[in-house]
Amino acid sequence: MIPPLALDIDGTLTTSSGRIDPRVFELLPEWDAPVVFATGKAFPYPVALAHFLGREEVVIAENGGVAYVDGETAILGDPAAPRAVVEAFRERGGEVGWGDGDTVNRWRETEVALSLDADEVLLREVAAAAGGDVEVVDTGYAYHVKSTDVSKGKALERVADALDLSPADFVAVGDSENDVSTFALTGESYAVANADAAARDAADVVLDDAYMDGTADVLKALRERAE
Incomplete structure (x- = not known):
């Protein structure tokens, strides 16, 4: 079959x-x-x-x-923690990297995706500081900040x-x-x-x-x- x-x-x-x-x-x-x-x-x-x-x-x-x-x-997925991580990332000088339109995230409901041009080291540092409920996944096309659940x-x-x-x-x-x-x-x-x-x-x-x-x-x- x-x-x-x-x-x-x-x-x-x-x-x-x-x-x-x-x-x-x-x-x-x-x-x-x-x-x-x-x-x-x-x-x-x-x-x-x-x-x-x-x-x-x-x-x-x-x-x-x-x-x-x-x-x-x-x-x-609950978007609150991923969005908080990305906001903290921005506050420390990080950039999501998609430009003003950001159609990558416009319809995204549970996570935030960042360009591979974003500062990965800083992003992972901020995510780690938020505790174990959030992770960064590198798909080869973007860094996805998402719930570990x-x-x-x-x-x-x-x-x-x-x-x-x-x-x-x-x-x-x-x-x-x-x-x-x-x-x-x-x-x-x-x-x-x-x-x-x-x-x-x-x-x-x-x-x-x-x-x-x-x-x-x-x-x-x-x-x-x-x-």
């Missing part, structure tokens, strides 16, 4: 330049099982991707801070239950430390070749190819195995 999927977006369904790879629109619209887009991006991004693929909108956003399934949105894996448990599935039924593909919690729960997990060390160590398989090249190989192999 075709397995359900838990797919990261950036670095996993994209090209090396950050664009959605066109093969996403060839391989995923007709996937005969649930597809969960599990991303560090704010909620509108994975919803839009599912919409334009013509798929049911089943998403995990903000590294597990927001989940959407069966028409219901669950806010799983939030993860993609915990959100996947909620989504899978709503779909009458187990997380172990899923195949996960990702590229970053924020995918480690998902890899720990799914029946199979794959890190694309561009994945960071944490994701590579946690995955069942590290793929030979990077970005969507690697993901496309997994999807084609899963389909062939099911036939």
Whole structure:
């Protein structure tokens, strides 16, 4: 049988330049099982991707801070502590780094994302001083200040239950430390070749190819195995 999927977006369904790879629109619209887009991006991004693929909108956003399934949105993270950390970071001269518009955070509900140009040392120092309830996650695309209680894996448990599935039924593909919690729960997990060390160590398989090249190989192999 075709397995359900838990797919990261950036670095996993994209090209090396950050664009959605066109093969996403060839391989995923007709996937005969649930597809969960599990991303560090704010909620509108994975919803839009599912919409334009013509798929049911089943998403995990903000590294597990927001989940959407069966028409219901669950806010799983408390934004107060992350926002306080970023405010203290600013007071000490730090900059979030996205400019005046900051569309990266405009729709973000449970965490704050900072540019990789931000002062990582200072940010981690401020987060550590706030206690153990907040952490900084480097996804390779941004520094995410989030609650330690939030993860993609915990959100996947909620989504899978709503779909009458187990997380172990899923195949996960990702590229970053924020995918480690998902890899720990799914029946199979794959890190694309561009994945960071944490994701590579946690995955069942590290793929030979990077970005969507690697993901496309997994999807084609899963389909062939099911036939």
